[in-house]
Amino acid sequence: MLMATPHAATRASRAPLVAPRRAAEPALPDPCRTCAVRALSVCAALKGAEMAGLAGIVGRSQYPAGATIMMEGDPADHLFNIIEGTVQIYRLLPDGRRQITGFLMGGDFLGLALNDTNPYSAEAVGTVSLCRLPRRRFEQLIDQFPQLERRMLVDASNELFAAQEQMLLLGRKTAREKVATFLLMLARRAARRGKPDDEIVLAMSRAGIGDYLGLTIETVSRTITRLRRDGILALHGANRVEIVDREALEDAAEG
Amino acid sequence: MLMATPHAATRASRAPLVAPRRAAEPALPDPCRTCAVRALSVCAALKGAEMAGLAGIVGRSQYPAGATIMMEGDPADHLFNIIEGTVQIYRLLPDGRRQITGFLMGGDFLGLALNDTNPYSAEAVGTVSLCRLPRRRFEQLIDQFPQLERRMLVDASNELFAAQEQMLLLGRKTAREKVATFLLMLARRAARRGKPDDEIVLAMSRAGIGDYLGLTIETVSRTITRLRRDGILALHGANRVEIVDREALEDAAEG
DNA sequence: CGATATCTTGAGGAATCTCAATACTAGTGG
DNA sequence: CCACTAGTATTGAGATTCCTCAAGATATCG
Numbered sequence: 001m002l003m004a005t006p007h008a009a010t011r012a013s014r015a016p017l018v019a020p021r022r023a024a025e026p027a028l029p030d031p032c033r034t035c036a037v038r039a040l041s042v043c044a045a046l047k048g049a050e051m052a053g054l055a056g057i058v059g060r061s062q063y064p065a066g067a068t069i070m071m072e073g074d075p076a077d078h079l080f081n082i083i084e085g086t087v088q089i090y091r092l093l094p095d096g097r098r099q100i101t102g103f104l105m106g107g108d109f110l111g112l113a114l115n116d117t118n119p120y121s122a123e124a125v126g127t128v129s130l131c132r133l134p135r136r137r138f139e140q141l142i143d144q145f146p147q148l149e150r151r152m153l154v155d156a157s158n159e160l161f162a163a164q165e166q167m168l169l170l171g172r173k174t175a176r177e178k179v180a181t182f183l184l185m186l187a188r189r190a191a192r193r194g195k196p197d198d199e200i201v202l203a204m205s206r207a208g209i210g211d212y213l214g215l216t217i218e219t220v221s222r223t224i225t226r227l228r229r230d231g232i233l234a235l236h237g238a239n240r241v242e243i244v245d246r247e248a249l250e251d252a253a254e255g
Numbered sequence: 256m257l258m259a260t261p262h263a264a265t266r267a268s269r270a271p272l273v274a275p276r277r278a279a280e281p282a283l284p285d286p287c288r289t290c291a292v293r294a295l296s297v298c299a300a301l302k303g304a305e306m307a308g309l310a311g312i313v314g315r316s317q318y319p320a321g322a323t324i325m326m327e328g329d330p331a332d333h334l335f336n337i338i339e340g341t342v343q344i345y346r347l348l349p350d351g352r353r354q355i356t357g358f359l360m361g362g363d364f365l366g367l368a369l370n371d372t373n374p375y376s377a378e379a380v381g382t383v384s385l386c387r388l389p390r391r392r393f394e395q396l397i398d399q400f401p402q403l404e405r406r407m408l409v410d411a412s413n414e415l416f417a418a419q420e421q422m423l424l425l426g427r428k429t430a431r432e433k434v435a436t437f438l439l440m441l442a443r444r445a446a447r448r449g450k451p452d453d454e455i456v457l458a459m460s461r462a463g464i465g466d467y468l469g470l471t472i473e474t475v476s477r478t479i480t481r482l483r484r485d486g487i488l489a490l491h492g493a494n495r496v497e498i499v500d501r502e503a504l505e506d507a508a509e510g
Numbered sequence: 511c512g513a514t515a516t517c518t519t520g521a522g523g524a525a526t527c528t529c530a531a532t533a534c535t536a537g538t539g540g
Numbered sequence: 541c542c543a544c545t546a547g548t549a550t551t552g553a554g555a556t557t558c559c560t561c562a563a564g565a566t567a568t569c570g
Contacts, residue, residue, distance in 0.1 A: 091423045093509055099423040113412040120419060149404055156411035157368040163418035164375060168346045168354040170425035171469030175558070206517065214426030216559060221518055238517060238567070254348055430526070461549065471527060476550055493535080493549055 030055045035131070040107025041081050045151035053144070057137040063124040069110070072121045078132050079111035085128030086203040089120045090211065100212040101166070102159075103204065105189060112156050114139070125203045170214045173254065178213040179223045180252035183233070187243060198246065202239040227252065285310045290386070295362025296336050300406035308399070312392040318379040324365070327376045333387050334366035340383030341458040344375045345466065355467040356421070357414075358459065360444060367411050369394070380458045425469045428509065433468040434478045435507035438488070442498060455496040482507065 032043060032055040046054060060083070063069055069080065069087060087104040101120060104110055113119055114135070142148050169178055183200060191197035202209070206217045213220065224241075227233045232249050234242040243249055287293060287310040301309055315338070318324055324335065324342060342359040356375060359365055368374055369390070397403050424433055438455060446452035457464070461472045468475065479496075482488045487504050489497040498504055 091419060093423065093427060095509070097427040099419075099426045101419040101422050113415060114408070115412065115416075119416045146401055146404070149401070149408060153369070153404060153408050153411060156408060156415060157370065160368060160411060160414055160418060161370075161374045163415060163422065164346055164354075164356040166422055167356050167418065167425055168348070170422055171354045171466075172348060172352045205515095211426075217517080218519085218560085219558060222558095225518070254350070472549080473528085473551085474526060477526095480550075 031058055031060065031131070035083070037081065037083055037107035042109050042148065042151050042155065043081070045147045046145060050145055053141055054133075057133055057141075059132045060129060061132050062127065062129045065124055065126050067124045067128075069122040069124060069128075069130070070118045070120075072118055074118050076111060076113075076115055076118045077135055079109070079135055079138055080133070081131040082106050082108045082110060083129040083131055086125040087122050087128055087130075088125050088204060088208055088212075089122045091120050098211045099214070100208060101163075103208075103212065106193065109152075109155060111135070112152060112159065114152075125208065175213075175215055175219050175223050176226070176252055177254045178215065179209075179220060179227065180232075180249050181254075182209065182213055183241060183243070184249060184253055198243040200241040200243070202241060206238075286313055286315065286386070290338070292336065292338055292362040297364050297403065297406050297410065298336070300402045301400060305400055308396055309388075312388055312396075314387045315384060316387050317382065317384045320379055320381050322379045322383075324377040324379060324383075324385070325373045325375075327373055329373050331366060331368075331370055331373045332390055334364070334390055334393055335388070336386040337361050337363045337365060338384045338386055341380040342377050342383055342385075343380050343459060343463055343467075344377045346375050353466045354469070355463060356418075358463075358467065361448065364407075364410060366390070367407060367414065369407075380463065430468075430470055430474050430478050431481070431507055432509045433470065434464075434475060434482065435487075435504050436509075437464065437468055438496060438498070439504060439508055453498040453501065455498070457494040457496060461493075 030052075032038060032051050035041075035043070038044060043051065043054060063085075070076070070078075072091060082104050084106055087108075087110060088100050089102050089104065089110070090098050090100040092098050103125070104122075110122060110130070111118075142152070169181055173181065186200045186202070187197045190200060204212075206220045209215075210217045210220045215223075224233065224235070227249070228235055230248070232243075232245045232252065234244050236242060285307075287298060287306050290296075290298070293299060298306065298309060318340075325331070325333075327346060337359050339361055342363075342365060343355050344357050344359065344365070345353050345355040347353050358380070359377075365377060365385070366373075397407070424436055428436065441455045441457070442452045445455060459467075461475050464470075465472045465475045470478075479488065479490070482504070483490055485503070487498070487500045487507065489499050491497060
């Protein structure tokens with residue numbers, strides 16, 4: 001048997017869904033126009049006038065660290081755009097083993113699937129602010145604006161590709177390769193957001209990293225330590241990783 | 256280090272792409288009307304008249320066992336519908352380690368992504384017959400018939416869901432759970448095709464199963480042997496598996 | 511500044527991999 | 541029809557990676 005990791009098992013006893021603190025800005029003239037992640041998100045598919053339709057139906061909400069945003073199997077009433085913060089989406093086995101299938105950050109879309117029920121659970125890693133869209137309304141919007149549907153197909157394609165990359169990682173990479181690949185992915189995403197690409201801030205815990213990479217907390221920790229000893233990384237506190245030797249890190253990720 | 260499995264390493268020395276034997280039926284009046292898998296495939300999204308457009312651009316081709324249908328990174332000129340047989344899609348690490356990310360069968364669509372280059376390689380497991388569509392033409396068709404795009408988005412959603420399920424398997428399941436899950440998946444797919452759901456014909460080799468489940472050939476073999484000893488399976492030759500105790504198999508798959 | 515959660519490190523164990531030998535299967539030619 | 545060959549699958553023994561359990565260190569938050 002594999003581990004029933006304690007952190008995953010705790011989920012069974014998790015407090016009932018934390019209620020979102022709804023930010024008091026429904027009266028904002030046009031939340032989309034001032035949206036920081038507009039260019040990165042599906043909304044980029046809509047032009048000025050069309051976006052008015054979108055702006056009319058969105059609402060913002062904030063979730064504190066650890067809050068459950070959606071639960072696998074529950075009715076999918078809303079879709080979300082991540083404005084700020086990190087969201088982890090995951091699936092569970094009956095005994096509590098958890099696989100995190102993705103970390104979403106600013107501009108990412110949560111609910112691509114358009115299923116009636118959520119195909120996975122999603123949880124705020126730190127404090128997260130989201131743009132919330134009623135699914136019904138959004139589907140109407142899709143019917144009106146085909147470029148929105150196209151954009152969703154493109155996004156789904158990209159996610160599919162990423163998913164296959166992750167399968168390759170999970171099925172065939174060693175712990176060291178997994179961790180190196182993971183850090184490089186975070187660095188690239190940080191770079192795309194205009195942040196330095198050699199300084200990674202880990203929003204998620206070791207448990208999150210482990211459940212994403214198919215490893216235990218301890219193996220993640222040991223592997224990071226080893227990369228540090230090899231002069232590839234430097235740590236500034238547990239959650240700030242500096243890439244000292246990027247080439248070596250890329251070698252370690254195999255690729 | 257993980258294994259550089261020999262079967263995967265052979266890929267480097269693989270003979271250049273086997274040329275498809277093109278079936279001599281381009282003059283068929285309407286290949287789609289008589290298509291055995293039409294109801295299962297994306298084509299189901301098109302009604303009688305619209306399908307004429309489709310019928311005009313498709314061609315059939317056959318590939319012998321082991322033939323490469325497409326190669327990761329090559330230009331994606333064509334999309335395919337699987338008519339008959341099994342196709343495995345996979346990604347490779349530089350040292351030859353292989354992860355099979357899916358097995359496609361009759362009615363499945365190969366090339367959902369609509370990327371300019373193939374995001375993965377695809378190979379015929381046994382003899383395979385395909386319906387081939389030029390990508391350009393198909394994209395025009397999509398522009399004409401929005402329900403085709405919708406259908407592709409739905410298919411992509413479903414694949415995304417399956418991909419996440421597979422990540423859960425790869426990251427968090429034991430060898431026994433992996434093999435049990437795999438056999439149940441094949442049984443379900445056979446059932447959907449109207450075949451008995453307690454008699455599985457394995458089109459793929461142990462190497463294929465291993466590379467799909469993130470295991471070695473030997474572990475796959477041993478695990479199947481154990482399931483047989485436990486009275487859950489019976490083997491009729493190496494490639495015919497009978498499910499003797501389905502409930503026990505489902506338990507073994509955890510779920 | 512103390513309490514609690516998180517992270518790191520260590521020692522031992524278990525699942526799975528590697529390497530190697532044997533058995534089976536299917537196709538080939540005598 | 542049978543022996544032979546090549547490929548594939550099974551089985552065994554030992555090695556290795558990663559996991560488990562446990563203790564200690566560090567960070568975080570009230």
